[in-house]
Amino acid sequence: MANPKSHLFSLSFLLLLLLHFSTVSYAQTLFIFGDGLYDAGNKQFVSSNRVDASFPPYGITLGEATGRWSDGRIVPDYLASFMGIPQIPPILRATADFSHGANFAIADATVLGSPPESMTLSQQVKKFSENKNKWTVQARSEAIYLFYIGSDDYLNYAKNHPNPSEDQKQAFVDQVISAIETELKVIYGSGGRKFAFQNLAPLGCLPAVKQANGNVQECVKLPSEMASLHNKKLLQLLVELSRKLSGFQYSFYDFFSSIQNRVIKSKTYTFETGLAACCGTGSVNGSDCSTNNVCAKPEDYLFFDGKHLTQEGNLQVGHLIWGSDPEVIGPNNLRELLVLPLDVTVILADIQEAMAAVRPRQIKIESLYDIKMESEMQNQWLYQVDEASSFLI
Ligand SMILES: *[C@@H]1O[C@H](CO)[C@@H](O)[C@H](O)[C@H]1NC(C)=O
Numbered sequence: 001m002a003n004p005k006s007h008l009f010s011l012s013f014l015l016l017l018l019l020h021f022s023t024v025s026y027a028q029t030l031f032i033f034g035d036g037l038y039d040a041g042n043k044q045f046v047s048s049n050r051v052d053a054s055f056p057p058y059g060i061t062l063g064e065a066t067g068r069w070s071d072g073r074i075v076p077d078y079l080a081s082f083m084g085i086p087q088i089p090p091i092l093r094a095t096a097d098f099s100h101g102a103n104f105a106i107a108d109a110t111v112l113g114s115p116p117e118s119m120t121l122s123q124q125v126k127k128f129s130e131n132k133n134k135w136t137v138q139a140r141s142e143a144i145y146l147f148y149i150g151s152d153d154y155l156n157y158a159k160n161h162p163n164p165s166e167d168q169k170q171a172f173v174d175q176v177i178s179a180i181e182t183e184l185k186v187i188y189g190s191g192g193r194k195f196a197f198q199n200l201a202p203l204g205c206l207p208a209v210k211q212a213n214g215n216v217q218e219c220v221k222l223p224s225e226m227a228s229l230h231n232k233k234l235l236q237l238l239v240e241l242s243r244k245l246s247g248f249q250y251s252f253y254d255f256f257s258s259i260q261n262r263v264i265k266s267k268t269y270t271f272e273t274g275l276a277a278c279c280g281t282g283s284v285n286g287s288d289c290s291t292n293n294v295c296a297k298p299e300d301y302l303f304f305d306g307k308h309l310t311q312e313g314n315l316q317v318g319h320l321i322w323g324s325d326p327e328v329i330g331p332n333n334l335r336e337l338l339v340l341p342l343d344v345t346v347i348l349a350d351i352q353e354a355m356a357a358v359r360p361r362q363i364k365i366e367s368l369y370d371i372k373m374e375s376e377m378q379n380q381w382l383y384q385v386d387e388a389s390s391f392l393i
Helices: 004-022 075-083 121-134 137-142 151-160 166-189 207-213 221-244 255-264 311-323 334-339 351-357 375-383 385-392
Strands: 030-034 101-103 144-148 194-198 249-253 273-277 301-303 329-331
Touching: 030 075, 030 121, 075 144, 075 311, 075 334, 101 121, 121 166, 144 334, 151 166, 151 221, 166 221, 194 221, 194 311, 194 334, 207 273, 221 249, 221 255, 249 311, 249 334, 255 273, 255 301, 255 311, 301 311, 311 334
Parallel strands: 030 101, 030 144, 144 194, 194 249, 273 301
Antiparallel strands: 249 329
């Protein structure tokens, strides 16, 4: 049977199959907005100084430093690969192939203010607008728009306002969310319909933040609390926009709980530790990652440096965004968002339902790792850090 003709036959059969399936059109385009967690190399193009992530030990697991803030791949890399498209290049790389989208994320990005040698969300969206004719109207409306932004807004805020009142906290969160709303509407105006958000991590649990605060056993309360306020408000915004803007679709991933679970019960999720970083100096390796102080097995760590995840952490997050159930990501996971017809809007009955959809509980996908977390414990841990800190020791 192995003659050239039968090969030709099966090849054309395959082509026919491909043609058939290509009439069902999935997004082939991914746009990425955010900070160092999603930066695929943009920072090195605007920086006047050495960019750490452009040198080893960043990239050591892959054998190449690319400007990604990890030992290897980052979340957008995994999502592109699950979508069946090549890795999405940083927009500032002049000679890249942008046919499947562009990555606008850059280390130190914020929503508000004017971060030096970086871009605000609004500047990133402006870059998108300037370049949008690189993609067809259809590609732009079928595309996924992926976001992780706001960490540095709240870390800076907590640094400068150690004791804010409840009203002050909420007012700052409202400012951030309203700036995000403005940018989402700009993208929607350019044809964007499918928005995917990774909500903010419990920022007080980042090794860099704990170390700077001096008490490395406990997560620092204020940054985590700000992140949590932000996450609630962000979900409200997405629910609202899906009601107000026809065809607005979204996916909201509860990264906060994922990190919290992995910090508290690292071993359950295959990590030796979620407290200290693989690379850096100080009590939890929270700062100054260099080739002189990198661990031997990054895959044993959740954090690669004081603020960013290892490739193994990013892989787990990628899987959760792509395919987990509504208790981790809702109302659609990314796989569902991708195939959702453009004229369909999933509108949740009310905000309670939307909140319930992302409530951290025993969850199917997490049970892959055999985790049994009680939500009471998580809530207590979040709101009464002092009493619950024994979980972290
Ligand atoms: C900090 O990093 C070093 C490598 O420089 C590693 O051997 C050590 O285990 C790390 N510290 C902790 C607490 O994990």
